[in-house]
């Protein structure tokens with residue numbers, strides 16, 4: 001029996017690739033569970049409206065029991081009016097040869113006005129996840145333009161990196177993904193990110209021990225992590241672009257669903273996930289940066305909680321510092337563009 005009050009979800013860039021992969025899963029109940037009715041607001045720019053309108057027609061044809069309404073608009077004020085969740089996807093994707101930070105000047109300008117519209121129109125319990133790249137710094141821009149919304153409500157999607165790390169580890173150890181706990185992705189959604197398995201377990205057994213056994217030595221395990229695992233996960237977006245000719249879509253939509261689902265319904269006994277959240281200085285990350293940390297959620301309206309008390313060795317510290325330096329550089333670049341104060 002569905003709960004009575006529908007939840008309003010705004011999806012920007014809803015006429016694009018990721019939007020199309022997201023909408024039908026949200027309508028089917030994958031985002032908020034089988035008991036929650038949803039109202040969808042699809043925000044597009046004028047040239048994307050027809051694609052979003054077409055998707056809205058198809059949503060109607062899906063006859064989804066949980067779907068209360070679909071509105072399509074190019075007006076951010078209308079799109080975010082009363083929104084409980086905002087999925088900020090609308091932005092240009094990178095193409096072969098680009099780094100995600102190359103998109104800052106093309107996409108950064110989108111997130112100030114949307115942050116302001118969220119500030120002025122969204123519901124009091126609004127939660128925002130930024131998917132459009134470069135996601136961490138776009139989340140920073142949006143958050144800076146929404147002074148009345150608690151900063152903890154803004155996040156950047158690094159769940160795709162987290163899921164990629166799970167996928168690579170499961171393949172390397174020949175283990176079910178569902179048995180893996182406490183993988184962490186630290187830093188930027190970029191090639192400087194640090195996918196960290198040093199605290200991870202498979203069915204309770206420490207991953208470093210499993211890798212040492214499988215690769216016949218602790219040095220071999222460390223070498224595999226530094227030279228194979230980390231670069232593979234950190235550069236997976238570029239690998240997808242090279243192989244398929246365009247950036248990831250269904251895996252990105254699925255990770256976005258996982259992110260919001262786990263925030264709202266809680267991470268339970270599944271240990272850490274990863275999300276880009278606003279730093280308060282945790283683990284030496286400068287206050288205010290949107291940085292991916294290992295996080296959990298208690299559900300029931302809680303915000304992401306950064307996992308506490310994690311020991312970082314010298315390698316982890318240097319990887320985290322490199323991603324901090326990159327994000328400080330991105331913040332300085334958007335300051336120079338006048339996108340944040």
Ligand SMILES: NC(=O)c1ccc[n+]([C@@H]2O[C@H](COP(=O)([O-])OP(=O)(O)OC[C@H]3O[C@@H](n4cnc5c(N)ncnc54)[C@H](O)[C@@H]3O)[C@@H](O)[C@H]2O)c1
Nearest residue numbers: 013015016017018044048090091092093131132133160252
């Ligand atoms: N964080 C992640 O893990 C991750 C993963 C994959 C892709 N991405 C990023 O997601 C973004 C979207 O990717 P895509 O493949 O859906 O691209 P796409 O080009 O297919 O769709 C983007 C859509 O956004 C719309 N748009 C542009 N500006 C807008 C605005 N101001 N307001 C509303 N809509 C706007 C466009 O009209 C288009 O329909 C890209 O920036 C991509 O790099 C992030």
Ligand SMILES: O=C(O)C[C@H](O)C(=O)O
Nearest residue numbers: 094100133237238247248
């Ligand atoms: O890599 C990209 O540009 C797209 C996306 O961020 C990804 O990680 O697949």
